[in-house]
Amino acid sequence: xxxxxxxxWNPVNVVASAIARxxxxxxxxxxxxxxxxxxxVAIYDGVDNTGTLIATLNVRTAVAVSFQGVPFMYDCKxxxxxxxxxxxxxxxxxxxxx
Numbered sequence: 563x564x565x566x567x568x569x570x571w572n573p574v575n576v577v578a579s580a581i582a583r584x585x586x587x588x589x590x591x592x593x594x595x596x597x598x599x600x601x602x603v604a605i606y607d608g609v610d611n612t613g614t615l616i617a618t619l620n621v622r623t624a625v626a627v628s629f630q631g632v633p634f635m636y637d638c639k640x641x642x643x644x645x646x647x648x649x650x651x652x653x654x655x656x657x658x659x660x
Contacts, residue, residue: 571658574644581609582644582657589616589640590658594632597621601651607640611647616640621651 571590574582583589592605600622606613616638644657 570660572660574657574659576646576655576657577653579647582646583640583659584609584643587640587644587659589636589638589644590660591636592617592619592634593656593658594619594621594634595654595656597653599650599652602649603651603655604647604649606645606647608642608645610645613642613645621653
């Protein structure tokens with residue numbers, strides 16, 4: 563088994579409001595990798611912020627030079643895609659989908 567091609571989750575790094583995936587998929591998880599400025603991250607089933615709101619991460623962690631990644635598990639069906647919207651949040655996260 564080739565671990566690169568056989569593993570089921572695809573990573574997308576997101577550093578600003580953006581489409582992480584278009585089309586039907588399973589959103590496995592969102593990993594908060596780093597925080598530069600606190601704020602909110604909204605995740606929609608859609609290609610923009612008019613889709614169905616799936617989750618809101620209220621990131622209120624103090625800004626730090628060193629940051630331990632924090633995973634949020636979802637394993638939910640996304641009918642249209644995955645759109646991530648940053649509001650006053652500056653940082654880095656990874657969306658895992660399959």
